[in-house]
Amino acid sequence: MTERPEDDDLVEAALAAGRAAVDRPVPDDLLARVDADALAHLPPPLPKTAGPGRWRILLAALGGWPGVSGIATAGLTGLWLGFVTPELWLGTFGQVSDHADLLLPDDYTIASEG
Amino acid sequence: MRPKHSADHAAEDVPDEALLARYGAGEALAARLLARRLLPRVLAVATRMLGGDRAEAEDVAQEAMLRLWRIAPDWRPGEARVSTWLYRVVVNLCTDRLRRARSAPLDAVPEPADDAPGPLAGLAEADRLAALDAGLAALPDRQRQAVVLRHIEGLSNPEIADIMGLSVEAVESLTARGKRALAAELAGQREALGYEEG
Numbered sequence: 001m002t003e004r005p006e007d008d009d010l011v012e013a014a015l016a017a018g019r020a021a022v023d024r025p026v027p028d029d030l031l032a033r034v035d036a037d038a039l040a041h042l043p044p045p046l047p048k049t050a051g052p053g054r055w056r057i058l059l060a061a062l063g064g065w066p067g068v069s070g071i072a073t074a075g076l077t078g079l080w081l082g083f084v085t086p087e088l089w090l091g092t093f094g095q096v097s098d099h100a101d102l103l104l105p106d107d108y109t110i111a112s113e114g
Numbered sequence: 115m116r117p118k119h120s121a122d123h124a125a126e127d128v129p130d131e132a133l134l135a136r137y138g139a140g141e142a143l144a145a146r147l148l149a150r151r152l153l154p155r156v157l158a159v160a161t162r163m164l165g166g167d168r169a170e171a172e173d174v175a176q177e178a179m180l181r182l183w184r185i186a187p188d189w190r191p192g193e194a195r196v197s198t199w200l201y202r203v204v205v206n207l208c209t210d211r212l213r214r215a216r217s218a219p220l221d222a223v224p225e226p227a228d229d230a231p232g233p234l235a236g237l238a239e240a241d242r243l244a245a246l247d248a249g250l251a252a253l254p255d256r257q258r259q260a261v262v263l264r265h266i267e268g269l270s271n272p273e274i275a276d277i278m279g280l281s282v283e284a285v286e287s288l289t290a291r292g293k294r295a296l297a298a299e300l301a302g303q304r305e306a307l308g309y310e311e312g
Binding site: 008014023045 | 137138139140141142145146149150153154155157158161162172175176179180183184186187239242243245246249262265266267268293296297300301303
């Protein structure tokens, strides 16, 4: 097919007319029909949901379910350790006064004796 | 241009998808706004695809919008743009109508014409539009669709590929061939387009 510059002008002029026609107003009767269709097929309104409850607010404050699960895991782990090996924790924290010197630096002992 | 409803101004920045979701949730006003936003382009595309047959184009536009209302409650956000979905429906509806028209007796097929009065600036513009419609009507369906979506609607090739279910390369090829074929068709209508044989 042989292309000529004037053919490009023809196409551009025609396409420009097509683009201009996009802005033509939609006839009122078509708009009315489309509006009527929309009303006829209008889905029922969704039930109104109440605002977030206290539990949801608390949940959000704790970082959502990941935050709550982390807190619960830490708590259960502590309980389990306390239940299974109470002597370990008593030895470390409960009877700390019997071995107080183990926790003090050497120079502290010397200074207090001197 | 009719005066806009105050709600129209308020909704200008609301995306199509959000308005469709509001309609799907039972808000009638959202459909009113969406129709006024989308219908001009839907009608324009259908008119060009159907060789300027305004009555057929209005039927297609109404049917396309009806399908949008029906799908609204089941619309899946983020899956497709509303405009892309609508263009696809319009293209398919027009293709169906053109196929039916081709299988109908010849005298039942309307002449390509677009003589409805409008804000076009004078007869020359209306003649150019009529020549465009006649030229487009002579193109194969896919070429016509690609040319209208690219050069009249101004869509990108990837968008057109999505609408037509083709690769971007196929769209580029269709658009180029369609535009050349349109030029050849219009070359026989220089007078109608206001150009003298040089």
